Amino acid sequence: MSELQRSIAVLFRRKGKEVLTEREFVFSASMDLRWFSPKEAQKMMDAGVAGGHLRKMDGNLLPTFDFNEVDVPIDYRPTPGMLKEASGVRSKDLFSEIIDTISRSRSVSKREVVSRVNKKQEMLGIDVEPAALLVACDYGIDVDGAFIERAASEVLNREFHGA
Numbered sequence: 098m099s100e101l102q103r104s105i106a107v108l109f110r111r112k113g114k115e116v117l118t119e120r121e122f123v124f125s126a127s128m129d130l131r132w133f134s135p136k137e138a139q140k141m142m143d144a145g146v147a148g149g150h151l152r153k154m155d156g157n158l159l160p161t162f163d164f165n166e167v168d169v170p171i172d173y174r175p176t177p178g179m180l181k182e183a184s185g186v187r188s189k190d191l192f193s194e195i196i197d198t199i200s201r202s203r204s205v206s207k208r209e210v211v212s213r214v215n216k217k218q219e220m221l222g223i224d225v226e227p228a229a230l231l232v233a234c235d236y237g238i239d240v241d242g243a244f245i246e247r248a249a250s251e252v253l254n255r256e257f258h259g260a
Contacts, residue, residue: 101141101179103173104132104173106160106165107169108130111130119157123138124138126138126141126142132174133180137180140180146246153249192225195229195232195233195240196211199232213235214228214232224248224252226247
């Protein structure tokens with residue numbers, strides 16, 4: 098059981114719910130428990146989604162494991178290094194992953210793919226991640242739910258934090 102899973106389990110147990118909104122999750126980890134700043138709590142949430150420990154559905158978060166079965170000490174508090182470890186789950190940014198996937202699977206240069214993404218982004222006036230996913234679809238690549246969830250998370254995170 099990873100420290101990230103333990104932390105997620107504590108948040109859901111503390112709230113006594115099977116489902117939390119993103120806001121509840123971030124607020125609980127930052128304000129209620131005072132584990133992290135809101136930005137760091139957001140990173141923890143994103144790492145949980147990227148690592149497959151959380152699933153997003155209609156703006157809500159659902160753990161992908163039975164959080165009631167996780168053994169957590171009463172005085173549990175995540176270590177300072179937990180966020181660094183958790184953020185290592187996503188070694189590459191999503192945009193680069195999508196570009197690499199298209200380039201590898203269709204034997205197209207990354208430069209050409211990026212050019213098409215830029216054109217799509219400009220034409221539709223959308224963020225780069227959804228544009229990259231649309232270009233992947235143009236190439237006939239089946240984009241799975243994980244890519245879509247991560248793209249939505251990154252776009253919403255930027256909007257929410259004004260980045």
